[in-house]
Amino acid sequence: MNGAEALMQTLCDGGVEVCFANPGTSEMQLVAAIDKQKKMRAILGLFEGVVTGAADGYGRMTDKPAVTLLHLGPGLANGLANLHNAKRARTPLINIVGDHAVDHLKYNAPLTSDIIGVASPMSDWVRTSKSPSDLATAGAEAIAISQSYPGSICTVIAPGDHAWGSNAVIAPQIKVSTPKTISDEDISDAAQKLLGAEYPALFLGSRALRKDALHHAGRIAAKINARIICETLPARLQRGEGVVSIERLPYFAESAVEFLKGLTHITFIGAPPPVAFFAYPDKPGWLSPEGAELLELASPDIDAEDTLKRLADAMDAPNTLEKIQTKEIFDYEEGELNRDNAAMITANLLPENAIVSDESGTSGGSFFRYTASASFHDWLIITGGSIGQGLPVAVGAAVAHPSRKVVSLQADGSGMYTLQALWTMARENLDIVVIIMKNNSYGILNIELDRVGVKNPGEKALSLLDLSNPIIDWLALAKGMGVRAHAASTTDEFSNYLQEALNSKGPCLIEILLP
């Protein structure tokens, strides 16, 4: 077999089931090799940001890697922004990037570039294959390393001659390392500190935000009346009916400082102490209260559920919880849509086991708030802050769980970065409802302009934050890529379209105007 075939067989042997791809000439052997693997699904994205974002969504929802297939340096470059988000989300993910044949590199042909240089800033591990058989070995290493708890971004560079070179062999699988755990002594110390704390909080991130881990956080909170705080941009948060509820740290630094005020003791599990998203003149960067005791108990690479369970046990915390989230149905004000009634309708209708991909920007706060008491669901958010994640992540989540409904809460400005994702939704008939929240503006920047100290901005400055000239018609864009779409401006319309979309299979887009 050739190197490409050995690699693809090795990936399949390692449990990789999905390849999100936007290949070019240098990846044709790899494309042909996928063809021979019955267990590998191949999904085309019309832009690489769709491909990497989909792999991120898939990895978050399965805790195992999808592979991406990307075309040389520029193809990888197009996927970097969503790899940045995936890296910050600690998603298991493997990129396969074709390169010219080794002998061809000396010619500096037009598409030649420093692929290692392009890959490195947004990868945790980069490795160039050294031979046709080594290509499979690199793949086996990537499978293991990408899944080292909680996950990482691995990039394998595959020179063309290694893909087509013959006599390659399948690489043996490498055992995934077991997650690191905390010593009994550290658990015991942390428990004592928590038991003696005046105003304590657990600050949770990464895998500590799964239902089973949150159960133990709830036990601790019940024992000592602690707050449970969730990082601002969690990769995957399980929430809703039946789950211990959390408070999410606000985005803006001033609000975050206010939110944390008065705490005397914060224990961090799966997250570092929070910092401001951006720096501003004369605004705080460090958000924790001065004088509070900050205990960084478990970084994201330490088993969060194990930490929380042992901590709760060490504190002799109860096992049966009183305060788990119950479902609530909201009475909303009918008529024109606004952020609140739109959010209440969504919360009321959100089906059990839904997956929400949240890139709702300034329009989305109420959606997070009201869905707290919706049916059980997973919430995926833009962890690295690089916009253009929402629609691709929805694609990946829908591929990961075909029987679950995906709801994509999407701001208009960020949606435009990777709108090509709609085409993949249509092609694969993915079960996704996209809700476009239209404010015809980069809403966040209108707020930030003031926050960074720009007073009385002029016409030209404001024009760079404005999306109203021309107005973007998302119904037409959806039609252009084969996705059925509706516009809703009243609660009745939105409620009806959303119910219809949730009750049928396949992708549907609903555009709502939320000024």
Place this chain on the structure above:
Amino acid sequence: MNGAEALMQTLCDGGVEVCFANPGTSEMQLVAAIDKQKKMRAILGLFEGVVTGAADGYGRMTDKPAVTLLHLGPGLANGLANLHNAKRARTPLINIVGDHAVDHLKYNAPLTSDIIGVASPMSDWVRTSKSPSDLATAGAEAIAISQSYPGSICTVIAPGDHAWGSNAVIAPQIKVSTPKTISDEDISDAAQKLLGAEYPALFLGSRALRKDALHHAGRIAAKINARIICETLPARLQRGEGVVSIERLPYFAESAVEFLKGLTHITFIGAPPPVAFFAYPDKPGWLSPEGAELLELASPDIDAEDTLKRLADAMDAPNTLEKIQTKEIFDYEEGELNRDNAAMITANLLPENAIVSDESGTSGGSFFRYTASASFHDWLIITGGSIGQGLPVAVGAAVAHPSRKVVSLQADGSGMYTLQALWTMARENLDIVVIIMKNNSYGILNIELDRVGVKNPGEKALSLLDLSNPIIDWLALAKGMGVRAHAASTTDEFSNYLQEALNSKGPCLIEILLP
């Protein structure tokens, strides 16, 4: 003034007139500073690939830099693919990339990344500002370096606190270095060799492809009956009526070898000896004939027009040329559109001084062929091979020359990478006719699959090259972004729509099916 204001004033003093932007919070001070510059036009792109591609088109058509305004590492990353093309095209271009305030970097906030690492592979020069005043100095350096002949990509990283920091001063301008020239001795030697050559050719690239430089190439060709060959993917080729005509090297390696066969002497000016675009098993990478004398007289950074003029003079070549291109009007077969009659219609109607942005892929060969005898025009092609360039480059060209008509010959697959460019065309009412050549496929990959040796590809492999499920409706996409659009399937329809578009102002898209 603050650092951002000093930078923008320095850029304006240096003759920079256009800022293509997709800013974020970290660039808000820079946005406010543009506001204060009456001479700086600010143009929003809804995705960074549009921004950098537009700056490339602008730079190719003006030989001076536009600035881009990009948001941190991920925003820059989204623009890299078109920076790759611009770098290969040797376009003068300045990127301004915001970063967190220096004091904020230690917090590793979500959007923190290695910006120098992201910038380096696709920049010729990268520089981080060291203080508010140094930001302006970095700008002045970028103005000079980006315009060192023929042009280069300069990236300035602007930490937030340098943008908002006060007491900054405007930086003095730095003189742009004069282009390098060849010694008289080298000219004389080259002239002697050409005069004695049996089957000679001039192989031209970069600035050697402008009308005035080509005039001297024509003189040489007239003197010794030499062929004039143009590199496959020129950044900017002037051609049509009144210009010395050239032969363009074919894309596929086998055809290129055949094309160059028999030449005994090739003199390279503005281009290195050609190589295959990709490597293939058992196909040539080096394209020049074995045994031919290859004289690399002038690399792209040496004044091409000067070289050609002095070479022609040294050969005592005539100054009046007989063989310059005359205009031709084609009689085409009426009825269903195909590649030939569509190309003939375009050639017949192409207005004088048009600018063609060519990303026509497999459908476009005849368009280049027939327009050789059209009215005088500039032809811009995808120099670095990274697709998604065509529509953004058309934007930049139209901004550079508002009085000239831009025709964007665009394949469907590559058009989808940066379709957001349509929105900017509508917003700025740019005078662009986009001709979408639809074959519902990554046509080139269907050819390449065979060429790399994949026989009998299966359904899954072929699906990764197919764009027909669902069919992309470009009329709807154009409508979604405010651009009027038509579909043409007959010669009458195409001819009428194209005439109408060419005779009116503002953007228009025509979709033609070219299987």
